[in-house]
Amino acid sequence: MTAAALWRGSGRLWAPALTFLLLGVAWQLVAAHQKSILPPLDEVAGDLWSRPQFYLANLWVTVYAALIGFLFGSALALLLAITVIHFSFLRAAVVPVALLLNVTPIVAISPALIVAFGFNAIPHVIVAAVAAFFPMLINAMSGLQAVDPQALEVFQSMAASRRDIFIRLRLPSSLPYLFSGAKLAITAAMVGAIVSEFMGTSHGIGATIVMATAYLNLKQMWAAIFVSAISTLIMVGLVGLTEKATIRW
């Protein structure tokens, strides 16, 4: 391999590394002059390092709510998408409600859910589920309809049943869409869980951020933000790995 090729080949590694390095330097410059805007990164890291169990315990509360919400929200979305593509008259009944749900700000329904379900995990799980629902619904509906029309005709020419068509054609065709939907949905579920923790609880990453604001504890605030971003990234990555293991064509 020539030096130039090596240079190009490693570009995937050093290009993002360089971007992060520049961002880090800029951050430190701001932090050095304006401590009320950004805390120095080393202090953020120090706070994380000195009490990891505090962050991990709160992270787990959030991730747990997000995962349960993601599972319920996307399962419901998938079931609904399957129903809607088989009974097209239901589409007109269902899609407007889904759209309305999507444009309703999550923060706005969070207090209502706390009133309804009390100070426990349920409101946060529901917000995460609502957030995960829509991206999964939209992707599942397009995926289940993204069937090669000529392949469909091969099935129809043999009088294939709806079941045959669904299991052997629609479902496998839709897998790439379902995984894109799952990546969006799990991200949305994390955001939903965190935002819902802004009120009505003292546990979770969202609560950690709000409490840090109250005490002007910028180290804790940014440590919590980094922890939530990195954990969301890991979950999206896990979905991506599952996708790679499933879709091998």
Next chain:
Amino acid sequence: MDVAPQRGASAPATTRSDAICLERVHKNFRRGDSTLQALTDISLTVEQGQFVTLFGPSGCGKSTLLRIVAGLEQQSGGQVSLFGQTPAEASRYKNVSWVPQSPALLPWLTVRANVALSQFINRRADRQLPAERVPQDAQEVLAEMGLAEFADARPAQLSGGMRQRAALARGFVLGAPLMLMDEPFSALDELTRDSLGWHLLDVWERHRKTVLFVTHSAGEAVLLSDKVVVMTPRPGRIQAIIDIDLPRPRPPEIAESAAFLKLVMELKKRLRMGREAGA
């Protein structure tokens, strides 16, 4: 949009159990206020074991006619009988093998599983297997198509010509007495097309199914067929039916013979006559 038959009840169909009979088939499409006559008054008999080609320019309705025979579309009037069955009945018994324009292989299945697709869908039809349908072994048909060593590959790993051969193999594995092929080579380059034509000829001469084949290539039509139905557009109708009396099995040299070239010219002449009559 389908349009109700305009002519009154057509004459009783000649339902022969040893032939494909089309009687006064017509098809109209309605677009807004205007009605487009896609097919008018198509009557045609295809004997069992014949290779018949529908040949004509685009818009002559040849694909529409094939889709009606496959039961993928409904005629506006007239009778279609496939060895005594309606297209819907024939497809219920898996008695029709449809080879589409694109290979339409399922990318997540191996080539072998794709070729054996018919064994996995509508299995009820297999429990009461009619005598006229003889399912074939997927591996054997793959070997006939020269794809034996690609059985475990995925479609994405094959060339375009190989994928189309796999699609033909899928059609033969079903073992249906009638095969319908809708311009299966039209997306391929000329050389691949030629070689695929020979492949199809070779495999067909072994299986001897009744075939309705759609093409706009005169050479392909003459090479493969016993009978060529020349169709012309606006409205789609049969211009002429030409018998191809070349010997079978057809040797490779036949494509350069005077008789072959004369037939190709004849087809092109008929097409031109149809165009002039329509203009």
